[in-house]
Amino acid sequence: MHTPPPPFKPLRRRTLCLLLGLGAVPLLARSASKELRVITAADPNAQRQILQALRSRYPALAAESDPAAWDTRKGTGPVVALGPAALRRALSADLHAPLVSVLTSSQAYRRLVAGAPREPTTTAIYADASPGAQLQLIAALFERKVTVGVLLSDATAYLEKSLRQAAQQFGLEILVIKADPSQDPARALNGLAGAQVLLAVPDSTLYTPDTLRSVLESTYRRGMPVVGFSAATVAAGTLASAYPDVDDVVADLAELIDGLASGTEALPEPRFPRYWRVAINENVARSLGIVITDKVRALGVHPPGRSG
Incomplete structure (x- = not known):
């Protein structure tokens, strides 16, 4: 076949x-x-x-x-x-x-x-976009409790606490695997066998042009959607992403x-974007049999005076 x-x-x-x-x-x-x-x-x-x-x-x-x-x-x-x-x-x-x-x-x-x-x-x-925005998107995509798999390296281990908090907030399970940057992250996917979706985080020690393509090929064969970390990853083959335009x-x-x-504010702490929206790869959604609702397309937090 x-x-x-x-x-x-x-x-x-x-x-x-x-x-x-x-x-x-x-x-x-x-x-x-x-x-x-x-x-x-x-x-x-x-x-x-x-x-x-x-x-x-x-x-x-x-x-x-x-x-x-x-x-x-x-x-x-x-x-x-x-x-x-x-x-x-x-x-x-x-x-x-x-x-x-x-x-x-x-x-x-x-x-x-x-x-x-x-x-x-x-x-x-x-x-x-923040871990909370990405997990809110995943919750809206599936409309049920799913397990989100995440690969983290030492360089992105700081995200784990925020990811777990956001997963609890949006009624999701989360499975975090510590990946070795010296190995192809596609191999680490074997440790995420219980996950229904992979959330790729922006980690340049794990995701290079070659390894991201390898991950997309591997997850596509498994029928496993990938939520990326930018509009560019969506164009490249992930299902969706929250991102600021x-x-x-x-x-x-x-x-x-x-x-x-x-003069009313001191220099604030570094933070994730306040405003964001979603990008969807409609071809990937159809290939995986995932229906994208208007609710998903409308997700985000928009600047004052802008609705979309």
Whole structure:
């Protein structure tokens, strides 16, 4: 009997590096009278969409790929780093301003800050949706109590507590396996035999372009849906994902910046995005016999004034 090929496309290595890193989209600027400085990717064109969205909100946008281009002693307000490469350069620079990281995954942010040459004054809005958002999506997809399998490495072990709390909140079981990054994570799936769905977390030590494809092929053969960690993973073959889009990121960042500018808020703790929505791979859903309801499509938390 002929087995149809998996309904997903091979991942381009550059695309997956962006979505694993994990982060690659931009942000910025405040008002015409108050400048907001942004550190971009080496090629700002890669972040054009979010930069345009930020400029429409904050016309006085000053964007540079090299933090040394500014004398931050003369500036006011925070500096925003767009993505992990910009964050790495910002942490190595002698910035005299609070640093706000966006478009970098929670795992990459923790790793980069831990390896910084000096203790930074920094916070973040992570690129990945919270464990609570992903498990809320899974609960809505299945509408019954299912067991969610998760592979974690030492680099993402910090997610386990939040995952267990969210699973309890949404009436799900959770099965966590500690995976060795030196081995193909597809092999670790054998330890998740009791799970009905796999939640892939943004862990660059486990999910590379090759290993993510291997996991998708293995789970497809088993008839096991995978909920990914970005819209790009959905395009690549996962069933669905909760994720923040450009407008969500801009609104979230603007609220954080406004709070700092007003002087009513101290630099907050790094956190997951406040706003998010869902992406669905309709071909994968049909192949797995999963009916996607309007309730699932409408899930999310939207910025004020935007319903979807």
